[in-house]
Amino acid sequence: MAQTSPSAAPRVLVVDDETVLAGMVANYLQRAGFTTSVAHDGVTAVERALAERPDVVVLDLGLPGKDGVQVCEEIRRASDCYIIMLTARNEEIDKLVGLTAGADDYMTKPFSARELVARVQVLLRRPRADKVVDEPVRTIGALRIDPTGRRVAVAGTEVELTRTEFDLLQVLSARPAAAFTRRQLVDAVWGPEWVGDEHLVDVHIGHLRRKLAEVAEPVFVETVRGVGYRMGPGR
Numbered sequence: 001m002a003q004t005s006p007s008a009a010p011r012v013l014v015v016d017d018e019t020v021l022a023g024m025v026a027n028y029l030q031r032a033g034f035t036t037s038v039a040h041d042g043v044t045a046v047e048r049a050l051a052e053r054p055d056v057v058v059l060d061l062g063l064p065g066k067d068g069v070q071v072c073e074e075i076r077r078a079s080d081c082y083i084i085m086l087t088a089r090n091e092e093i094d095k096l097v098g099l100t101a102g103a104d105d106y107m108t109k110p111f112s113a114r115e116l117v118a119r120v121q122v123l124l125r126r127p128r129a130d131k132v133v134d135e136p137v138r139t140i141g142a143l144r145i146d147p148t149g150r151r152v153a154v155a156g157t158e159v160e161l162t163r164t165e166f167d168l169l170q171v172l173s174a175r176p177a178a179a180f181t182r183r184q185l186v187d188a189v190w191g192p193e194w195v196g197d198e199h200l201v202d203v204h205i206g207h208l209r210r211k212l213a214e215v216a217e218p219v220f221v222e223t224v225r226g227v228g229y230r231m232g233p234g235r
Helices: 019-031 042-052 068-078 092-100 113-124 163-174 182-189 200-213
Strands: 011-015 035-039 056-060 082-087 105-108 138-140 143-146 151-154 157-159 221-224 228-231
Touching: 011 019, 011 042, 019 035, 019 113, 035 042, 042 056, 042 068, 056 068, 056 113, 068 082, 082 113, 092 200, 105 113, 138 163, 143 163, 163 182, 163 200, 163 228, 182 200, 182 228, 200 221, 200 228
Parallel strands: 011 035, 011 056, 056 082, 082 105
Antiparallel strands: 138 143, 143 151, 151 157, 221 228
16 A cells, blocks of 8 residues: 655655565655555556556566566556666676666665665656657667657667666767766766666666667667777668
């Protein structure tokens, strides 16, 4: 059941089958000024996410009914909310699976509830997808980026990107000749307060490249060895 909080407060859905942990996290978030609700299985999580339209979903990877990956994919098809994936093991495959499904960030259990609240606050300081950005359309070879409509097309075919993938592409394409370090991309997309593994950027860039390459072969995002990434020629 949703906790009472001011109507303007951001909404966070906490999904974890560990009832004590879920309640603790929800209470921490509530004390930080968020409206919170809790789900303990995958089916309920999807239902509540679609009904309540939370701003952020804190989602455990291991859930009964539907696992966290399935829940993440279903939520992502219907919502552009931020998703923080929780994983029980400090293994790279767990993190990659969660991010591949469309999560924006991840944390490994056990974690600090205070750090989780800070991560949620950092995500919510990112520009909202519904905020109108008065910028001209950018064209790089066959790639067309519309910052105002937050739409991307390759050779006339629209490509569906997650919020994080679009934000990374927007930063890179704003200065197509510049090489960006991971830290610069983290600061621009996640914010300078974000603390975590900067290789998170590599995973999202990999997804971005794959989605663009499924439509056309040109390399739109290049790796700059020893530095980071820059826009490719797209030809």
